[in-house]
Amino acid sequence: MSGAQFDMSDVRALQRHLARAVPEMRRQARAVTMRGAMNVKNEWRSNARASSGRHAPAYPSSVGFDLASYGPDIVMATIGPDKGAPQGALGNLLEYGSSKNPPHRDGGRALDAEEPRFEAQMALLAERGLAWW
Template sequence: MSSARFDMSDVRRLERHLARVVPRARRDTRAVVVRGAVNIKKDWKANARATARKHGRHYPRSVGYDMGSYGPDIFMAIIGPDKGATQGALGNLLEYGSVKNPPHNDGGRALATELPRFEEQLALIAERGLAWW
């Protein structure tokens, strides 16, 4: 019976690389989520200013965001009107419409605008993290 030898140098190099890149990827990912939330909030407010002029003129000021996370690796942003703010409770009606009012889709349009930029930035973080050769 012969013994097989295995060169672990590449595995150790990958281990060192990941030890360096994972904290950076976490930091960069959180920054991308924050930037995306800010962009969506700004666009949502701008869209709402243009569509809710007469009956919802205070509504755009109610739009904001909150950051959250689940452990060290999952970041989220909750973006939308604050129901406690002036006209914030109109958010569902203005965004999705009703029987007598068409939907404005202010938040949906803001999200659609930001999504390609958001995905591009996350892809760059992943690409940078995987480039270890």
């Protein structure tokens, strides 16, 4: 076998690009997750005001979210009623219903509405992060 030459310049260019892009993509992914959680929280509250406002007027205000990071690459939002807030403990009953009451799905509908926007933003981030040429 003859001594084949391999040009590493493209590999090095990609390495430099990823070294710059990955930290920025992490920052942007956290921002997209934060915005998505805020959108779900706001829509959940709006849905709850419309569906349970008369019977549970404090419930919509109990809906909030927490953002948590698990290492540099995992960000998770937990969205829902705070059971310690006024009427927050009604969340399971209002969301999922009971044998005597139908489910309101205030959170489920909010999540369904946000999902395509969130996925599109994450796909755009990945596309931008990998576009280096």
